Amino acid sequence: MTPKEQLESCYRFVSEKISFVPKIALVLGSGLGAFADKIQVTATLNYADIPNFPVSTVAGHAGRFVFGICDGVPVAVMQGRVHMYEGYTPQEAVLPIRILHLLGAKILFLTNAAGGIQPGMKAGEFMLLTDQISSFVPSPLRGENIETLGVRFPDMSEIYSKRLNQIIRRIALNEDIPLKEGVYLQTAGPAYESPAEIRMFRTLGADAVGMSTAIEAIAARHCGMEICGVSCISNLAAGISPTPLSHEEVKEAGDKAAPQFEKLVRTAIAQIAELTE
Numbered sequence: 610m611t612p613k614e615q616l617e618s619c620y621r622f623v624s625e626k627i628s629f630v631p632k633i634a635l636v637l638g639s640g641l642g643a644f645a646d647k648i649q650v651t652a653t654l655n656y657a658d659i660p661n662f663p664v665s666t667v668a669g670h671a672g673r674f675v676f677g678i679c680d681g682v683p684v685a686v687m688q689g690r691v692h693m694y695e696g697y698t699p700q701e702a703v704l705p706i707r708i709l710h711l712l713g714a715k716i717l718f719l720t721n722a723a724g725g726i727q728p729g730m731k732a733g734e735f736m737l738l739t740d741q742i743s744s745f746v747p748s749p750l751r752g753e754n755i756e757t758l759g760v761r762f763p764d765m766s767e768i769y770s771k772r773l774n775q776i777i778r779r780i781a782l783n784e785d786i787p788l789k790e791g792v793y794l795q796t797a798g799p800a801y802e803s804p805a806e807i808r809m810f811r812t813l814g815a816d817a818v819g820m821s822t823a824i825e826a827i828a829a830r831h832c833g834m835e836i837c838g839v840s841c842i843s844n845l846a847a848g849i850s851p852t853p854l855s856h857e858e859v860k861e862a863g864d865k866a867a868p869q870f871e872k873l874v875r876t877a878i879a880q881i882a883e884l885t886e
Contacts, residue, residue: 610661611753612698612700612701612704612752612753612755613753613755615661615700615701615704616704616707616708616711616755618660618661619659619660619661619662619704619708620707620708620711620712622659622660623654623659623674623708623712624711624712626652626654627652627654627674627676627712629651629652629676629683629685629712630683630712630713631676631683631684631685631709631712631713631714632682632683632684632713632714632715632716632882632885633682633683633684633685633714633715633716633717633718633878633881633882633885634684634685634686634687634706634709634710634714634716634717634718634834635684635685635686635687635717635718635720635874635878636686636687636690636705636706636717636718636719636720636721636822636825637686637687637688637689637690637720638690638720638721638722638819638821638822638840638841639721639722639843641720641722641841641866641867641870642671642688642689643867643871644686644867644870644871644874644875645671645675645686645688647679647871647875648675648677648678648679648684648686649677649678649679650675650676650677651676651677651678652675652676652677653673653674653675653676654673654674654676655672655673656672656673656674656689656691656705657672662704662705663691663695663697663701663702663704663705664691665689665690665691665692665695671688671689672688672689673688673689674686674687674688674705675688679875679878679879680875680878680879681879681882682878682879682882684878685709685712685714687705687709690702690705690821690825691704691705692798692799692820692821693746693797693798693820693824694797694798694799694820699746699747699748699749699751699824700749700751700752702749702821702824702825703749703824703825703827703828706825706828706829706832706834707758707828707832710758710829710832710833710834714834715834715835715885716773716834716835716836716837716881716884716885717825717826717829717834717835717836717837718836718837718838718839718874718877718878718881719738719822719825719826719836719837719838719839720838720839720840720841720870720874721793721819721821721822721838721840721841722819722840722841722843723736723793723817723818723819723840723841723842723843724801724802724807724817724818724819724842724843724844724845724846725816725817725842725844725845725846726807726810726811726815726816726817726818726846727789727791727816727817730789730816730817730842730845731842731845732842732843732844732845733841733842733843733865733866734787734788734789734841734842735781735786735787735788735789735839735840735841735842735866735869735870735873736788736789736790736791736793736816736817736839736840736842737774737777737778737781737788737789737790737791737837737838737839738769738791738792738793738822738837738838738839738840739769739774739790739791739792740768740769740792740793741768741769741792741793741794741795741822741823741826742792742793742794742795742810742813742814742815742823743794743795743823743824743827745794745795745796745797746795746796746797746823746824748824748827749824749825749827749828750763750827750828750831758831758832759830759831759832759833760831763827763830763831764830765827765830768826768827768830768836769826769836769837769838770835770836770837772884773835773836773837773881773884774837776837776877776880776881777837777839777873777877778790780873780876780877780880781873784869784872784873784876786869786872786873788873789816789842790816791815791816791817792814792815792816792817793815793816793817793818793819793822793823793838793840794810794813794815794817794818794819794823795818795819795820795821795822795823795824796818796819796820797820798820799820802818802846807846810846817840817842817846818846819840822838822840826838837877837881839870839873839874841866841870
């Protein structure tokens with residue numbers, strides 16, 4: 610089955626099961642999935658119930674779509690994402706993003722748990738994504754271009770929307786939520802990066818590192834979606850952190866940051882939705 614055939618098959622199944630048109634799509638990273646339980650849920654759909662759909666296998670990722678209303682705004686939430694390190698191709702890893710686009714979402718709000726590289730970062734802080742480095746993972750646009758989604762050579766000069774970022778900055782300031790800004794770098798995973806790699810990433814201009822997000826943003830821009838993203842700094846990266854890294858640490862940091870994260874995202878969704886009216 611080609612990526613185009615897989616997309617068409619999965620979209621057809623989802624659209625027949627779910628009669629819901631979201632304004633905003635939200636992807637919840639490790640430890641941040643509880644936000645989906647705080648909206649007015651109208652429907653859910655487990656990834657495992659969708660034929661030919663990649664299934665999330667990571668602890669802390671529920672692995673389902675949640676459709677509902679967040680303070681009056683129709684949203685589609687990915688409660689857990691799929692990753693290349695689970696054995697999926699880049700095209701499979703971005704399949705959920707493309708389906709959300711086809712369902713009607715114009716804006717994509719990406720979140721993740723990331724390792725902090727920027728000097729002065731602390732676990733539990735947030736970083737607004739201003740740009741990204743995806744050179745260390747294969748592009749999800751490789752292979753035959755799906756013309757119905759976008760052009761063969763899409764522009765990536767503004768992956769993360771300046772106007773959406775300005776809204777998030779203003780909310781963080783008004784709500785007294787500390788917010789760093791920086792460049793996110795995606796690696797293939799699943800092993801955490803070595804100290805030497807972190808030094809290289811810092812030299813290249815990366816402020817945080819993780820194993821997702823960048824290819825999702827590429828696929829979303831290819832579709833013409835407008836994107837914003839926030840990382841929860843779950844730990845300091847290897848060589849910076851005084852202790853070995855663990856997934857339990859990532860989930861724990863996400864749990865502690867959840868109240869501020871919910872406030873930031875909920876308020877941002879309401880204000881961003883006004884731009885689409």
